[in-house]
Structure formats: structure tokens, C-alpha cells
Amino acid sequence: MGVRDKTVKELLSLLGEERVLTGEEELLLYSYDGTGEEFLPWAVAFPESTNEVVKILEVAFENEVPLVPRGAGSGFTGGSLPVQGGIVLSTERMNRILEIDRDNLTAWVEPGVVTGEFQSRVESVGLFYPPDPASLAFCTLGGNVAENAGGPRAVKYGVTKDYVLGLEVVLSNGEVITTGRKVVKDVVGYNLTGLMVGSEGTLGVITRVLLRLLPLPVGRSTMLAYFKSRYHAGKAVSEVLSRGVIPVTMEFIDKSALEAVAKHAEVEVEPEVEAVLLIETDGPNSKGELELCSEVVVLHEGSFRMAESEEEREHLWRARRAISPSLVHLAPTKVNEDVVVPRSLLATALEGISRIERKVELPIVCFGHAGDGNIHVNIMTDKSDSLAWGRAMEAVDELFDLVVGLGGSISGEHGIGITKSRYISKQLSGTVLELQRGINRVFDPKGILNPGKMGV
Ligand SMILES: Cc1cc2nc3c(=O)[nH]c(=O)nc-3n(C[C@H](O)[C@H](O)[C@H](O)COP(=O)(O)OP(=O)(O)OC[C@H]3O[C@@H](n4cnc5c(N)ncnc54)[C@H](O)[C@@H]3O)c2cc1C
Numbered sequence: 001m002g003v004r005d006k007t008v009k010e011l012l013s014l015l016g017e018e019r020v021l022t023g024e025e026e027l028l029l030y031s032y033d034g035t036g037e038e039f040l041p042w043a044v045a046f047p048e049s050t051n052e053v054v055k056i057l058e059v060a061f062e063n064e065v066p067l068v069p070r071g072a073g074s075g076f077t078g079g080s081l082p083v084q085g086g087i088v089l090s091t092e093r094m095n096r097i098l099e100i101d102r103d104n105l106t107a108w109v110e111p112g113v114v115t116g117e118f119q120s121r122v123e124s125v126g127l128f129y130p131p132d133p134a135s136l137a138f139c140t141l142g143g144n145v146a147e148n149a150g151g152p153r154a155v156k157y158g159v160t161k162d163y164v165l166g167l168e169v170v171l172s173n174g175e176v177i178t179t180g181r182k183v184v185k186d187v188v189g190y191n192l193t194g195l196m197v198g199s200e201g202t203l204g205v206i207t208r209v210l211l212r213l214l215p216l217p218v219g220r221s222t223m224l225a226y227f228k229s230r231y232h233a234g235k236a237v238s239e240v241l242s243r244g245v246i247p248v249t250m251e252f253i254d255k256s257a258l259e260a261v262a263k264h265a266e267v268e269v270e271p272e273v274e275a276v277l278l279i280e281t282d283g284p285n286s287k288g289e290l291e292l293c294s295e296v297v298v299l300h301e302g303s304f305r306m307a308e309s310e311e312e313r314e315h316l317w318r319a320r321r322a323i324s325p326s327l328v329h330l331a332p333t334k335v336n337e338d339v340v341v342p343r344s345l346l347a348t349a350l351e352g353i354s355r356i357e358r359k360v361e362l363p364i365v366c367f368g369h370a371g372d373g374n375i376h377v378n379i380m381t382d383k384s385d386s387l388a389w390g391r392a393m394e395a396v397d398e399l400f401d402l403v404v405g406l407g408g409s410i411s412g413e414h415g416i417g418i419t420k421s422r423y424i425s426k427q428l429s430g431t432v433l434e435l436q437r438g439i440n441r442v443f444d445p446k447g448i449l450n451p452g453k454m455g456v
Contacts, residue, residue: 003063003064003065004042004065004085006063007042007043007059007060007063007065007086007087008020008022008042008043010059010063011043011045011056011059011087014045014052014055014056014059015045015046015047015052015056019045019046019047019048019093020043020044020045020046021043021044022042022043024040026044027040027041027042027043027044028040030044030070030073030082030088030090031081031082032073032081033073033074033075033076033078033079033080033081034073034074034075034076034336035075035076035077035078035081035417035418035419036333037078037081037418037419038081039081039082039083039085040082040085041068041082041085041086041087041088042065042082042085042086042087043087043088044070044087044088044089044090045087045088045089045090046090046092046093047089047091047093047094048093048094049094050168050170050176050207050208053089053094053170053205053207054170054174054176055174056087056089057170057171057172057173057174057205058173058174059087060086060087060172060448061172061173061174061446061448064446064448065086065087065448066082066084066085066086066087066448066449066450066451067086067087067089067172067205067448067449067450068080068081068082068086068087068088068089068201068450069089069091069111069142069146069201069205069206069450070088070089070090070091070143071091071111071112071139071140071141071142071143071144071146072114072135072138072139072140072143074135074138074139074143075143075147075414075415075417076336076338076414076417076419077411077414077415077416077417077418077419077420078417078418078419078453079146079147079200079201079415079417079418079450079453080143080201081417081418083418083451083452083453084451084452086448089205090112091110091111091112091140091142092112093112094110094111094112094142094207095110095112095113095114095140096109096110096113097109097110097113097118097121098110098208100121100122100125100127100213101182102125102127104182105127105212105213105214105215106165106182106210106211106212106213107122107129107210107211107213108208108209108210108211109141109208109209109211110142110207110208110209111140111141111142111143111145111206111207111208111209112140112141112142113140113141113142114136114137114138114139114140114141115131115132115133115135115136115139115140115141115144116136116137116138118141119132119136122213123216126215126216127213127214127215127216128213128214128215128216128217129163129211129213129214130153130156130157130158130163130214131144131149131150131151131153131154131157131158131159131160131162131163132151132152132153133149133150133151133413134151134152134320134321134324136151141209141211142206142209144160145160145164145167145196145197145206145209146196146197146198146199146200146201146206147160147198147200147413147414147415148160148161148197148198148413148415149413150369150372150374150412150413151369151413152248152249152251152278152280152320152369152371153248153249154369154371154372154374155246155247155248155249155250155369155371155372156246156247156248156249156282157214157248159413160197161194161197161198162212163211163212163213164180164193164197164209164210164211164212165180165181165182165183165193165210165211165212166178166179166180166181166182166193166209166210167179167180167193167196167206167208167209167210168206168207168208168209169196169203169204169205169206169207170204170205170207171204171443171444172204172443172444172445172446172448172449176207177192177204179192179193179196180192180193180210181210182210195439198415199454200415200416200417200450200453200454201449201450201453202440202443202444202449202450202453202454202456203439203440203443203444203449204443204449205449217282217283218282218283218284219282219283219284219285219286219287220248220280220281220282220286220313221280221281221282221286221287221289221290221306221307222278222279222280222290222306222307222312222313222316223278223279223280223290223293223294223304223305223306223307224276224277224278224279224304224305224307224316225276225277225279225293225294225297225302225303225304226270226273226275226276226302226303226304226305227273227274227275227276227277227297227300227301227302228272228273228274228301228302229274229275230252230254230274230275230347230350230351230353230354230366231347231350231351232275232300232301232302232347233252233275233276233277233300233302233350233370234252234346234347234348234349234350234370235300235347236277236296236297236299236300236302237250237252237277237343237346237347237370237371238343238344238346238347239296239299239300240279240292240293240296241343241371242344243292243296245281245289245292245293247279247280247281247289247290247293247371248280248281248282249278249279249280249369249371250277250278250279250369250370250371251277251278251279251320251367251368251369251370251371252275252276252277252366252367252368252369252370252375253275253276253277253278253320253323253367254274254275254276254365254366254367255269255273255274255275256330256363256365257323257327257365257366257367257378258273258276260323260326260327260329260330260365261319261322261323261326277297277302277370278316278317278320279293280313281293290306294306320367323367324336324376327365327378327380330363330365330380331363331380331381331382332381332382332383332384333380333381333382333383333389333392334378334379334380334381335378335379335380335381335392335395335396336376336377336378336414337376337377337378337379337396337399337400337410337411338368338374338375338376338377338411338412338413338414339374339375339377339399339400339403339408339409339410339411339412340372340373340374340375340403340408340409340411340412341373341375341403341406341407341408342373342406342407342408343371343372343373345373345406345407345408346370346373346375348406349373349375349402349403349406349408350366350375352402352406353366353375353377353399353402356395356398356399356402357395359395359398360379360391360392360394360395360398361391362379362380362381362388362391362392362395363379363380364377364378364379364380364395365377365378365380366378369412369413372412373408373412374412374413377399379392379395379396396423397423400423400426400427401426404426404427409427410423410424410426410427415454416453416454416455417453417454418452418453421452421453421454421455422455424454424455425455433455436454436455436456437456439456440456
């Protein structure tokens with residue numbers, strides 16, 4: 001019996017037919033993610049406990065078969081794709097909130113809990129979990145931890161790594177470790193929790209997460225600011241911050257992104273508007289802070305509209321979250337990059353992107369978390385047209401050179417996965433890459449955990 005048949009047989013005897021998919025049509029459902037790339041696994045396994053994850057890893061380890069952890073498959077860099085076949089381990093059935101500890105402001109969760117559902121749960125008891133990727137309606141906390149996901153609120157509240165206190169992880173040989181504790185401070189040993197966050201499933205399978213929570217802030221004020229160029233919007237972002245105001249959110253949307261979403265979300269776009277910022281403040285002084293932001297907007301030749309009701313605010317946010325899916329109508333292929341630069345250089349980066357757009361003669365749609373200097377740059381192209389595809393790849397290359405040259409990073413939140421692994425050496429030195437490969441070998445000596453990802 002070949003290794004594939006042996007692996008599938010062992011998984012079936014472990015979990016039964018109900019919790020192991022092997023038919024081609026079913027496997028197709030787990031063969032893609034937000035990149036649009038497709039790779040078929042041999043089998044998809046649905047464990048319900050840490051113990052079952054251990055057993056699945058023992059099968060993979062013994063047979064030396066690739067194992068790819070998967071949350072909701074919403075990643076934008078191919079992290080959950082089984083590029084070398086093998087087992088996809090779906091955390092769909094490990095979706096319990098195990099504890100919400102109000103005295104310690106923490107929660108224990110399983111990795112398959114959907115982020116938005118967790119947020120609603122903690123908010124219902126007056127607590128707050130800030131990381132809010134735009135995919136929060138369907139992405140999972142395990143996927144967020146493995147990608148170190150960010151979101152619009154990162155300007156004030158940081159990203160996923162700032163909320164992970166500890167983890168339970170199953171290593172490639174099936175051994176279980178825990179990292180971190182339910183304490184505010186802990187300096188014993190290397191920071192393995194920090195190492196696991198953002199490791200894209202290459203170091204172990206996360207089976208439990210200990211999260212830090214905050215009290216739910218009071219007060220919230222929102223406005224939309226309109227600018228005559230990307231550059232003016234970028235300048236306003238850095239000036240708001242330099243005046244000592246830290247809004248919860250400063251989301252940037254350029255004209256093409258606005259036009260793409262307008263049809264779906266009933267947003268009006270004035271002809272002279274080239275860029276928009278969605279700015280939100282919170283806390284007892286949220287109104288005062290937003291007024292200060294509006295002064296900066298006017299100083300940069302912009303105009304603004306305050307959201308007068310919760311309904312209007314929700315409408316603005318729905319439009320923001322609909323941008324990414326709406327872009328599919330603009331061109332057959334969307335190359336989606338999430339570069340980040342020091343916030344003071346945002347306007348310079350946006351100017352550089354406009355230059356690249358003119359050079360490659362492809363539409364480049366920009367939106368994203370401007371308050372973090374993190375812009376989603378979407379190069380609209382057609383993969384089946386070799387000329388257009390070649391120009392898109394040229395744009396990616398120039399974009400990465402631009403941001404690395406400005407002291408920025410080629411990914412602010414989507415990670416490296418497969419789509420960015422060939423560019424990683426633009427940012428990380430050979431020595432750093434070798435150290436990363438060494439770390440990977442210690443955790444995964446047989447190279448079975450999510451192979452082919454992150455350049456390790
Ligand atoms: C419309 C849309 C909007 C988005 N907006 C944002 C945004 O604002 N900010 C942002 O950061 N991202 C965003 N994303 C990207 C994506 O949602 C995030 O990367 C998210 O964290 C992925 O979660 P997931 O559950 O889908 O994970 P998956 O895509 O299934 O997996 C992502 C990675 O995590 C690993 N992984 C998953 N679970 C585990 C586990 N239990 N143990 C170990 N490794 C694991 C996988 O192997 C893979 O490498 C967006 C995506 C979409 C489609």
C-alpha cells in the first residue's frame with residue numbers, strides 16, 4: 001500500500017468517515033483560499049480535541065506526510081494551501097469559547113472560533129477584543145494568531161500579537177506544549193508565544209489560545225473625510241498622529257476602490273474626490289478628538305462628514321468591508337499586496353505607487369489601514385494574458401523595492417505564505433533567513449508542517 005492510501009486509512013480508523021473527507025469534490029472545497037490558487041489535499045481531517053490533533057500529527061509524522069492547519073481558508077498568501085498534498089487539518093470543529101475570565105480580563109478559546117462571534121460574546125459582558133480583520137465574519141482566531149492578523153483598529157489597539165498571552169500547541173511529533181501564562185508579566189525563557197504568533201502553521205498546530213481582553217470603551221465618533229489626491233490624504237494621516245491624537249481607525253480608500261464599492265453599498269463619489277479617510281475615535285473624549293481630526297482634514301484641503309447615527313456608521317463600515325470582494329468586478333485577476341511603511345512616509349509611498357501605476361499601465365487600487373502605514377495595493381490584471389501578467393509582476397517587484405527602500409515591510413498583516421516567499425530576501429538578510437530555517441528544523445525536523453511556506 002502506498003503512503004497516501006496508508007495515511008488515509010489511518011485517518012479513517014482514527015476519526016471515521018464522518019470526519020475525514022477523501023472524495024475529490026469534497027477535497028476541492030479545501031483546496032483554495034483568498035489567493036485563488038488551488039492545490040488538492042489527500043484528505044481533510046476534522047479533529048474535535050487536542051488529543052485528536054495529537055493522533056493526526058502522529059500519523060503525519062510517522063508517514064512523513066505534509067500536514068497543513070486550516071482555519072477558514074480566508075488567507076491572502078496561500079498559507080492554508082496543501083502545496084505538496086498530504087493532510088489538511090481543519091479546526092472547524094474546535095470552535096468553543098472555553099472561558100471568559102472577567103477578573104483577569106482573559107479568555108481561553110479553541111482555534112476554530114470565528115473572530116466576529118468571539119468579539120460579540122465578550123462585548124455582551126462588557127469586555128473588548130480589539131483585533132478586527134475585515135474578514136472577521138468568517139476568519140478564525142487560530143488563523144488570526146498564525147498570521148498575526150491586523151485590522152482597522154490597530155492604530156490605537158495594536159494587532160493580534162498584542163493580545164496573545166499564551167498558547168497550547170501540538171508539535172510535529174505529536175507532543176503538546178503550553179507557552180505563556182494567565183499573567184500580565186512573564187519573562188521566563190525565550191518568548192515562544194511570540195515565535196508562534198505569525199508562524200503560519202510551520203511550527204506547530206495551535207489548539208488553544210489564551211487571549212487578553214480590555215474593558216469595552218465608552219463613546220465612539222466616526223467621520224468620512226474627502227481629499228483631492230492620495231498624497232493629501234496620506235499627509236493628513238501623519239499630521240493627525242503628530243498632533244497627539246490616536247484615533248481607533250484611519251482607513252484609506254482611493255477613488256477606484258470607492259467606485260468599485262459604490263455599486264454595492266450605495267456610496268456616492270463626487271468627481272473631484274480622489275481619496276477618502278474613514279476616521280473613528282473612541283473613549284470619553286471621542287467627539288473632541290474627532291473635531292481635531294477634522295481641523296487637520298481642512299488644513300489638507302479636504303472636507304468631511306460626521307456620521308450622525310449608529311446606522312450611518314454601520315453603513316460606512318459595511319462599505320469599507322465590501323471593498324476587497326467588490327474588486328473582483330474590475331479585472332479577472334487581483335494581485336493583492338499589503339505593504340506597510342513608516343507612517344510619516346505614507347504620502348511618499350502613495351506617490352510612488354501612482355508612479356508605478358503610470359509605468360505599468362495597469363489600474364492599481366489602494367485602500368487599507370493608513371493609520372498604521374499599511375496599504376492594500378491591488379494590481380488589477382489578467383493572469384491569462386502573459387503581457388498584462390508580466391507588467392503586474394513588474395509592479396509587485398517595484399512596489400516591494402519602494403517600501404523596503406522607505407524602511408517599510410512587504411507585508412503588514414497577510415504574511416508570506418507562498419505568494420510572497422520569493423520576495424522575502426528583499427527584506428530579510430541571508431543570515432536571518434538561515435536562522436529562521438534553523439528554528440524551523442528544531443520544531444519540525446521532518447519538514448512535514450505546512451511545507452513550502454514562508455521561505456523556510
Ligand atoms: C475579505 C477579506 C478581508 C481581509 N481582511 C484582513 C484584514 O483586515 N487584516 C488581516 O490581517 N487579514 C485580513 N484578511 C486575511 C485573512 O482573513 C487573515 O489572514 C486571517 O487571519 C486568516 O484566518 P483563517 O481562519 O481564514 O486562516 P487560514 O486562511 O485558514 O490560515 C491562515 C494561516 O494560518 C495557519 N493556521 C490556521 N489555523 C491554525 C492553527 N490552529 N494552528 C497553526 N496554524 C494555523 C494556516 O496554516 C495558514 O498558514 C482578509 C481576508 C479576506 C478574504
